[in-house]
């Protein structure tokens with residue numbers, strides 16, 4: 001089973017849930033797809049055994065051969081390449097690496113070159129297989145790196161995915177083909193707003209899902225009311241707890257600081273299995 005752990009916004013405790021579910025189950029695979037800011041390694045402390053650079057093919061124009069006919073720019077539906085006043089402009093952050101401009105150039109003036117986007121790190125943390133994507137600083141396009149993390153993963157092992165925060169392309173790339181998605185939120189107006197956006201995404205992707213309310217003893221009841229009205233299962237409630245907060249700040253997993261939580265995370269997994277069947 002592949003379980004992705006997502007949240008409509010950062011700072012809701014998504015990584016805490018992903019890490020502690022992983023540690024409670026043991027013998028699973030953990031994918032850190034939060035490639036812009038991977039931090040699960042702080043808690044899992046894996047021994048990294050392999051680092052692989054990840055690159056994508058981007059067009060490079062030889063202006064000596066280019067006649068500035070504009071066919072490449074006309075072809076590119078992402079506006080990643082443009083011909084302006086006898087100059088070729090390329091916007092790597094818009095490029096989807098389709099290779100189409102290279103194919104349509106009548107002068108053979110475009111070749112594809114590899115541009116490094118980040119690295120994938122593999123390792124082990126006890127019985128856990130660990131894979132993490134790490135985007136190059138300043139790099140804006142993360143889906144190719146997320147795809148690489150998922151490509152390397154073992155499809156036959158129970159997998160927990162730490163998804164980037166938000167509801168945009170990197171989130172979709174991370175959660176697609178999951179068997180279940182946990183949405184972590186907090187009982188505040190911001191938490192509710194971002195949860196409703198995240199729910200739209202998982203519903204669109206037709207992925208079964210449930211909600212975990214973190215810091216459940218503060219804020220208001222609006223998230224509960226929303227889940228009830230939308231018939232969404234609230235899988236777990238984690239209260240605001242000073243001990244948990246202190247452990248987090250020291251890189252100590254919840255189940256180490258408060259071992260009674262291990263049973264709760266195992267019960268969470270069982271609940272997900274039930275909801276799936």
Ligand code: SF4
Nearest residue numbers: 066067069070072105
């Ligand atoms: S299609 Fe080729 S020749 Fe035409 S503008 Fe683009 S790079 Fe230059």
Ligand code: SF4
Nearest residue numbers: 076095096098099101
């Ligand atoms: S590779 Fe594709 S997306 Fe990138 S500039 Fe060329 S046509 Fe546009």
